[in-house]
Amino acid sequence: MAGASLSSGSMPTAPAKLFASDNVAGAHPAVLEAMVAANSGHALSYGTDVHTQRAEQAFSELFGRDVRTLFVYGGTGANVLALASLLQPAESVICTDWAHIHVDETGAPEKILGAKLLDLPCSDAKLTPDQVRSAARARGNPHHAQPGVVSLTQPTELGTLYSAREVRAICDVAHELGLVVHMDAARIGNATAALGGSREALRAFTVDAGVDVLSFGGTKAGIVFGEAVVWFNPQHAARAQYLRKNVTQLHSKMRFISAQYSALLVNDLFIELGASANAAALTLFEATKHHVSLGLTTPPAVNSMFPTLVDPVKTRLQEWSFFWDWDQDAHQVRWMTAWDISAEDVTQFASGVAAALESPNRSE
Ligand SMILES: Cc1ncc(COP(=O)(O)O)c(C=O)c1O
Structure with a gap:
């Protein structure tokens, strides 16, 4: 792991919204x-x-x-x-x-x-x-x-x-x-x-x-x-x-x-906003599931998913757009969508995930 890093120029602009939780969003x-x-x-x-x-x-x-x-x-x-x-x-x-x-x-x-x-x-x-x-x-x-x-x-x-x-x-x-x-x-x-x-x-x-x-x-x-x-x-x-x-x-x-x-x-x-958050999670799943190392095999039932990410990619992505660790022993993190996440936010987040994973020096 020591010395591994991603080139800072390789990441796209981070989305304006976070995929950390559903209570990071403001009020409707x-x-x-x-x-x-x-x-x-x-x-x-x-x-x-x-x-x-x-x-x-x-x-x-x-x-x-x-x-x-x-x-x-x-x-x-x-x-x-x-x-x-x-x-x-x-x-x-x-x-x-x-x-x-x-x-x-x-x-x-x-x-x-x-x-x-x-x-x-x-x-x-x-x-x-x-x-x-x-x-x-x-x-x-x-x-x-x-x-x-x-x-x-x-x-x-x-x-x-x-x-x-x-x-x-x-x-x-x-x-x-x-x-x-x-x-x-x-x-x-x-x-x-x-x-x-x-x-x-x-x-x-x-x-x-x-x-x-x-x-x-x-x-x-x-x-x-x-x-x-x-x-x-x-x-x-x-x-x-x-x-x-x-x-x-x-x-x-x-x-x-x-x-x-x-x-x-x-x-x-409340149902409409729940549906919107769920749809955003499904869109994110579709946009990232081809990265096999994430281990995203099942579409989210609601608004959360638990991909596998190892360092330095994980930390780099978290620094770019913060999300929580979930099970550190299993290298699982949690991505969660809120009611106000747009398709554009998802696209931006997915492009950051791709950039981090595809970086030539992504892991040791
Ligand atoms: C399942 C569940 N219950 C209850 C809560 C409410 O917790 P809090 O007291 O932090 O608002 C949460 C918030 O994350 C939750 O996920």
């Missing part, structure tokens, strides 16, 4: 307009305002039934609140070893909820009904935390998807065993777009499949900040309004979160 103009509109005059705080009532109603319309929706500051807070509303004392949460609640929330669920996470090994980041059944055998053993909740991520941290049928199979087993199901859908627009692109498709893999509580992401879909938690079962929602502040997630000027959500739900904007 419709969201900003909604925030500005919500800024006029005074409104009661903590969610007792007309903007919040409108957004709550929009969620009930989205799911075609009365749902209970509470807005929070961020994705980790949404997951913590959702789990708090489901967990009983001494219970545990079944999830995958890739789950955001397990890997990327700095231990917040364990610290705040005092609950054990049972992180099961899943190479594709998807739980199976058999894994749930097997983990639930701890129920009844006084020496074990009692499995009480199954937490699924949709789409998963590896960019895979559960079909509606797969979610239903897990929910059926969970409910049969007396467990309840949480879904972390931080990228719900991407999942919905990939699974049919309609409200019916959304309902099919959430409420109709038997999910009890949903973390409904907005930040990655074009809002400034704030996430929603949606309860399909009023019984689980009963204590949620108290738990929200108890887990530090009650925003006083709530209208600014809820107005953003109303904008995101008008004409299913």
